[in-house]
Structure formats: C-alpha cells, structure tokens
Amino acid sequence: MNRHFIGDLYYYALSVIIPGAISFFSVPVLKSMLGASDFGYYSLWMNAFLITTGSSIGWIATSIVRFRSAASNPLTYFRQVIKIVTILSVVLAVCCVLVLGAMGKPAGFILVFAAALIASVYQNACIAFAQGSFMAKRTVLTESLRIIVFFTLAVLLLSVSTNHFDIRLFFATAVSYSVSTFFLFQSIRRKLANEKNDSLNESTSQIAIQDLLHYGWPLFFWTLAYSLIPYLDKLLVAEKYGNELLGNYQAVFDLVYKTLLTLLNPILLTALPHFSRMHVVSDLTQVRQIMKKLIAIELLLASLCLLGYYFIGAKWLHQLAKVPHNSEFIGIGMVSVVAAFAWHIAMLLHKPLEMARRTKVMMYNILISLLSTAALLIPVFYYWHQMLLFPVSILFGAVVYIILCLFSLAKMQKV
Template identity: 25%
Template sequence: MDRLIAIRVVAGFGAARAVPGVLTLVSVPVWLHLYGAANYALYSLYWATALVGTSLSGGWLRQAILRHSGGTSPQYEDVAARTRLLVESTAVLAVVPLALLIGPNAGRPADLVALLVVAAASLLLTGRYSVAQTTLQRDGRSTRYALAELVRVGGALVVSVVLALAGQVTSWALVLATAAGTAGALAIARRGQPATGGPRVPAAAVLRAHWRYGWPMSIWLTASGSLIYLDRFVITELYGLERAGHYAAAADLGVRGMSMFVTPLVMFLHPAFMRRWNAGEERASLRTWRRATVLLTGGTALVAAACFACYWLFADRLLAEPIAVGTFAVLLTGGSLWQLAQLVHKPLEAMDRTPTMLGLLVVSLAVTCVLNVALASALGELGVAVAFTAGASTYVALSAIVGRRAVAAHLRGTGGQR
C-alpha cells in the first residue's frame, strides 16, 4: 500500500512538472517570436533576479517547512495569518537589485518604471505562492500542486499572447503575464489548504526555529541561482541583449527541460526522506536515497540524450538564431549535473549540515566566476556554458565526498540507528 501511495504521489508531482514544463518549453519559442530576443533577454534577467531575490528573502522558510515535516514542534501554519503575510511579502525587496541590474538596459524611463512596478507585484505574488507550493509539497498533495502549476504557466502563456496581440510588445508585458498566472495559481493553492483550527503559537519562537535551520539554505539557494543564471548577465554585458536573448532561450530549453524529469522525484523524496530520518530510521532512509540516486543518474543520462537529439533536429525550426549544438550539449551536461546535485546533498541536509553545503556551493560558484572571467570574452556562449558546467560538477563531486564522510561519522556517533 505504501508503495502504491508513493507511486501515485510521484506520478502526481510528475504531472505537476511535466504538463507545465511542456507549456514552459512551448512558451520559449512563442515569446521569442512575439516579443523578440531583446525583450526575452530582459524577461530572463528579471526571472533570474526574482529567483535569486526570493531565495534570499524566503528560501530559509521554505526549506525549514520541509525540514520540520512530521516533527512534533509547531508548524509554520500555526503562526498568525497577518505575521505570515508580512514574512512572505519580503520577496518584493528583490525589486531593488532588479532596478540596479537591468535598469541601464530597460530602454525608455517609462518602460523601466512600468517594468519595476509590474515586477514588484509579481515578486509579491511569487513570494506567497512559493510558500503555498511548499506546504502542498510537504503534505504530498500532488493533484492540487499540479493544478496550480498548470494555471500558473498556462495563464502566463495565454495572457502574454493577448498582450502581444494588443500591441504591448514589451518586457514588462511578459512580467505582467507571469504575475497574472501566479495570481491564479496562488488562488488555487490557497483554496486547497485546510484550515489549521488550532491555537496560535508565538510567532517569534516558530520563526526563530525555522530561521536557525533555514538561513544557510536561504543563502545556498541564492548562490545556486547565481550559479545557474550568471551566464545570462555575462552574455548581456559582453554582447548585448539580442545575443543574450537567443542564448537564454536555448539555456531555458536545456536546463528547464532537464528539471522536468528530475524534480518530481526530488519533490517526493525530500519530505519522505526527512520524515524517516526524523523518526530515527536513518539507515532505511539512506538506502532509499542511494537507490533513488542510482536510478536518477541513469534516467538523467537518457533524458539528456533525448533533449540533445531534439535540439539537434528541431532547433532551427523553433529558434531564430539557435546556439551551436556543441554549446547546447555542454549546457545539458551542466543542467543534468545540477539536477543530480539536488539529490546528492540530501544526507548533509538531513544532518543539518547546511553551513557545509553553503561552503561547498561558494567554492563551486567561485569556480564558475573564475572560468567566466577566463573564457567568456574568448569563447562567448561556449565559455559561459563551460563555466556553468564546471561549477555544477564541482558541487556534485564535493557533496558526494563530504557527504559520505559525514554520514559515516554520524552513524558511528549514534551507534548506527535503524
């Protein structure tokens, strides 16, 4: 029975990622065609900045919600709704670095103001929706999660087409479409959440416990977003928006395409792994993790090969100026390794070794930055792709080595639990 439930939940999260993932991949050539490479580049820079900004402001909370899954301590939902709204709204602060990073490239002052106003609304909605997503993931409510994601991605695509047909071919129109889709998804996710009904607990104690665990993970998520999306900023700075837009489109097809396969398994395994670990079934949870890692490695290689074949055959038809096939292959390799990293570091996460994870990622990000400086000017898109892949490879290797040693020491220290 437990296996059937696990299969159903994984399949549900698979649908939650697969259908919206396909729509996301469809959106890339559609937006590139309707809005042009320069506007798509600006949207990509917004998306990267929003991801990094919301990771810094709310990543600690999302990771702590998952980490405390199944525990006896008070949950985040036990905090008063007004306090939760205030905490989740901090994502809007990401509009400040957004203005600094893309302001010089946004065109007319009116376009920049419109972009920042719409971006602030989108960031606010994204901050709230990401927390709602996390609680659905924690509770294994894959059907509701899938519906919300379908509304988010599908709504953004529909609204973007309507805005383009209405003559609003601007970068802020793409951000507005994203905000509209997120608003619909948030309504779906919130409506599906059961009322807690229990007594409220002091917010300070709960948030302090969540912060204590989550702050290194928040910085980790921020650094990981920087590692993944730094290439777009480098290409924009060196070669301009047009070239950056074409590169970003290909990178989105490759990296996001890989996440469609890997994310459902990780989304199911994370709370399940933490629940067993928290219950003292450490050896059993590690056996599950090892089997999942082996299966994920083989499956990722197959999906990467399929993605490469599709790009080789259809890139000229989907993209106006596709990047070289060899560069796309390097991006796929980096995307595959990065997705695999989400599973490789789970034992460190379970042992609350988040500062260690952060240190490993900082080293990996440093590798990426050094290689970008050394290769981007000479090799262009290939140079930044190599830098990204090298950083991802470094993190996977270090996480595997350090994690293995940490697990062995932990089991010796606890006398080898079940």
C-alpha cells in the first residue's frame, strides 16, 4: 500500500471515531428515552429514510467519485453535479409529500422528513465530490459535525417532551445534515477557487457528467436492493413480534452491525478514489495487491471481533441497550458481526467491476442476492419461530453476492 493511500485511510479512520462513538451511544440513549416500542417504530422510519436517501443519491455519489479525476475543469464539474442534485431534490420532495400524504402522516412529519431528505442528498453529493478531490480532512470534520449536532439537538428536544418524538427526531436530522452540508459546501468552493481549472477544455467535464449518468443509473437499483436486504427482516420482525421486540432486535443490530460498518467504512472511502486514479493509469496490479491485503486484514479482524463479542462484548452491550441477555440475542449479535464483515468484503470484491464500468453486472448480482434473501425470509416468517434466523438472511444475502462477484470477476478476466 502506498503512502498516500495509508495517509488518507488514517484521516478517514479519524472521521469515524467521533461519529462512530456518538452513534454507538445514541442507540441506548434514544432507546432509554423513547422505550423499546417507540424506538422500534422510529427505527423503521429511520431505515426507510436511509433507504430513500441511499437509493436516490448513492448511485450519483459513487459516480461522482469515479469520474472526478476525469474532469479537467473541476469547477464546471461541480456546478453540473449541483444542478443534477437540485433536480433530484425537487423530484424527491414532491414524491415524499405525495406518498406520506397518501399514508395519512401529519403535515409536520411530512415537512421535516422531506427537509431531512433534501439536506441528506446535498450532503452525500458534497462528500462524494470531496472524496474524489482527496479532501479527507474536511470529510472528517463534516461527519463529526453532523452527528454532534444531531445527537445534541435530539436529546434536548426529547428532554423537553417525547410527544411527536418522530417529528422531533427528524427535525434534528434535517438540521444536522443542513449544518454539515453548508460547512462542506463552503470548503469545496474555497478549494475550487484556488485550484487550476482548464477553461479551454470544459468538454471533459461535460463528458465526465455524461459518463456519470450512464455509469450510475444501474447503481440506483444496486443501492436500493442493497438497502432493502437489511430492512426486510425488520419489517417482518415488527409484523411477527411487534414493535417492542423489534426495538430490542434493532438495538443489538445497530450496536453491532451498523457500528462495525461505520468503523470499516474508511477502507471503502479511501479505496474508491485511489482505485479510480490507479485505473486511469492502468495500474491494475497494484489494485489487486491492495485488495488482497485489505481482505486478509478484514478476515483477521472479523475473527477477533467474533471472539471478543462472545466472551466480553455481548453481556456489556446487552446491559447498555437494556435487552435480554440470553442465547438468542447473543446469537443475533454474533451473526451480525459476521454479516457486517461479509458485506464489507463484498463491497471490496466488486470494486474491479466498478472500475471496469460493469455496473449492470453489479445490479444483476445484487438483485439476485435480494431475491435470495427474500426467499429465505418467507419460510422464516411463516413456519420457523427463531428470531436468530432473521439476521441469518442478511448474512445469506452477502454470501450469495460474494459468490456472484467472484464468478463475474473470473468471467471478466477471461474476456
């Protein structure tokens, strides 16, 4: 691994310390303030929010990073990106109002949910551009600022009253994304003002935008399917066992699965812009070498985390989240550990497909993984009565996706 890669990985690792720690402790704090049932209800809507945000902007964000290096006029490229995101935000807001209105949600909830979506879309686009521009330090500050503002405001609002808790929490979400987006947007503007822009060759930025849209549309379906895989089981747990048990299940899942993905995320944040630059200069050998080292490290970390959770972490986490300390929740946590690492390794494995613009192949693979997960959940919901099998479906989806990615990579190398 080269020095620049390790340097950026270091800064992105720093970026998850504060957000990761606050997110980790926000789970038991919010669960304690709301109660298991209301926390379960909130988690369903927050997951729906994350799915909507991820599927709407995730494909564009990945494409922004992928083609940032190809734009010789970054300022023009950034302006084009903002135009696309603005159009997307308007469409998203209109759809949000129509759907939530048809569901009979109150106007206050619709307003804050739509505002949070719009702010999140802009923040994700700005973070992607910052990644592609190797602004690792600014990304550190942006994510830290967002989670600090959210947690502080959420606790203050819930301390006043827990009435309409969903509106209060999504208001905090909207404010936190807006504040962090404004900070990062200004940082990008200052950087671009001091950066060399080839005004005589703006066509490369136009080509980069065209490539972004052509490359990115399959990633919309990829992101949507990927987001649904760890959401389907939550819907079925709520339907089968009720919101209170869902709240306990979600608390363990968030503390283990989401925390691990947050801690591992700097690897992906660092890898994509560096892999993109290596791909531009056709340094594919170094890409493969780095990937092999990263996967080996993650397998080692997975083993250590699994042992640590079983012997030390489970009891402490269950006490922290106020969930029953029994074999079922211990098993749910262990499966969540394995599933988190499995999905993260899957994200690394498909990077060569991303670099080769095989996004349609990625889309087909994740759709098959989603269908496989759903197929497993059907008998789990109707015939089996062990809650442990619900997180197993997420791990099963990861295994299917890894197998499909390995097959696609082998096929690509033969061509």
